[in-house]
Amino acid sequence: MRHRLPLLLGLGLAILSLPAMAEDVDEAMPPRAGLKLEAVPGVMQKAVDDFIRPGYLDLMEGTQSLAEAAHVLCDKPSEETLGDVQMTFDEVVQQWSTIEIVRVGPVIEGNRFERFLFFPDRKSTGLKQVQRIVATRDETATKAETLKGKSVAAQGLGALEYVLYGTGAEVLSSERNGFRCRYGAAIADNLKSIAAELHGEWEKPDGIQSAWNAPGPDNPLYRDGNEAATELLGILVHGVESIRDQRLRPFYAGIVKGEPDKGHPKLAIYWRSGNTMPALSANFTALQTLFNAADMQALLPDDRRSMVRAINHVLQAIVDDADQIDLPIDEAIEDEEQRVRLNRILQNTNDVLQRLNLDFGGAIGLGAGFSFADGD
Structure with missing residues (x-):
């Protein structure tokens, strides 16, 4: 099996800056407190060129x-x-x-x-x-x-x-x-x-990648850097939420009313082919790759960048646990050691969601009442 994620991680991230665009965005709307608005176009372009494409x-x-x-x-x-x-x-x-x-x-x-x-x-x-x-x-x-x-x-x-x-x-x-x-x-x-x-x-050079690379007043998707940064962080937040709620909890919910969940292996994605945990590992590896390939730490104030190491640590811990669950998912749920790993994955998934949504979001100016669901 080919694993090409390491290639994504190893790609060079040196992208031409877009100072003129950043200036236009500054004039269109003032940055949220904490958000390094001048970094937004470069971060968006790296997300496109080093991860999405x-x-x-x-x-x-x-x-x-x-x-x-x-x-x-x-x-x-x-x-x-x-x-x-x-x-x-x-x-x-x-x-x-x-x-x-x-x-x-x-x-x-x-x-x-x-x-x-x-x-x-x-x-x-x-x-x-x-x-x-x-x-x-x-x-x-x-x-x-x-x-x-x-x-x-x-x-x-x-x-x-x-x-x-x-x-x-x-x-x-x-x-x-x-x-x-x-x-x-x-x-x-x-x-x-x-x-x-x-x-x-x-x-397409004049298609969606162009809209991602140049937020501004005439952009059909992102009128300013605030909206673009919110969209990119939203991909990570929604990604973690959907993995937890659609991929993990349906087949294993951890501790329910004080008792270990007996599990529902046939509700797990790809259970027939044995790809449940490899797919989950790939999901979280992708989140970590996008976070780093886009250099999202560049959006943060210098004094808040310590959270980047913590986010990476938790994401890597999830991937490590997922990679260690090598039994068919019905057997993994029955195995005590594997259940410990599944419980830890659930806990760390909640942890990284909070770190992205509240810590990172708060650091770039998204208030406590902000919801990625409605864009408030």
């Missing part, structure tokens, strides 16, 4: 490899070609788990996010749709052109995971050009198409 490039390349492997499996089914698809699926899960924290911009247009990953699947509505397609052998699901018109739950990573690992998946290694494989290949083609669209949108 490389992330979508990785995703595009990964989905291209996945689609190719899926078509090879259909044409030449074997345990080896099935293993190739499953390994490439794991890589795409890692790549998506890295960039999915950026829930703004092109990914939220045209239901792209939900088409790529429909989760959580409350009441198993999406799963039932996928199972129905497989059971009825709906041929319209075997072409990406017609698949994309179906429910978002039937065309993304969750659907492909069921195809590769769900009930009946054993036919994939022996049945040439069978329905199940052709459905899986169509999903892979669909993922490839979405990833290419996202990469293309972020590569």
Whole structure:
């Protein structure tokens, strides 16, 4: 499995400054107390060039490899070609788990996010749709052109995971050009198409990257540096919240009413493929990478930068614990040592959320009553 996050961490962060833009922003609106407004354009540009664009490039390349492997499996089914698809699926899960924290911009247009990953699947509505397609052998699901018109739950990573690992998946290694494989290949083609669209949108010099790099009065997204800095911090805050509330708590809530949670492993994301904790680790590694690659400490007053080390420490502790949970998630919940790690992950997730939301947010002038949900 390729792990390209270290490459992101190692990228050079030397970006040309934009003093003229910073001056325009200063004139448009005074900075909040504490926010180094002159640093905002450079921080936003680093976020784009050193995290977002490389992330979508990785995703595009990964989905291209996945689609190719899926078509090879259909044409030449074997345990080896099935293993190739499953390994490439794991890589795409890692790549998506890295960039999915950026829930703004092109990914939220045209239901792209939900088409790529429909989760959580409350009441198993999406799963039932996928199972129905497989059971009825709906041929319209075997072409990406017609698949994309179906429910978002039937065309993304969750659907492909069921195809590769769900009930009946054993036919994939022996049945040439069978329905199940052709459905899986169509999903892979669909993922490839979405990833290419996202990469293309972020590569346009006059598109969203331009709006991120130059906040100002004429900017359609960010009228000033205050709004831009809030958006970037909001990605981190919402990222931690969604991981906690949609990925962690549904399958393991820690201590509930004084008693350890028995857990609900089948509510965990990617439980069939064993990617629950690798994906969680990739999520938190991505948050840490974005925080550092964008050089967000540059937004802080000099006397408040000590919090950066604390934020990094907690994020790294979460990643370390997640990487040590190497059992299937149902077994991990039953294992005392692994439960200790899960409890610690939950505690540290709450800790880092407070540090980002209250400490960092407060240091750049977001008051105690500010809500990322409504922009107050």
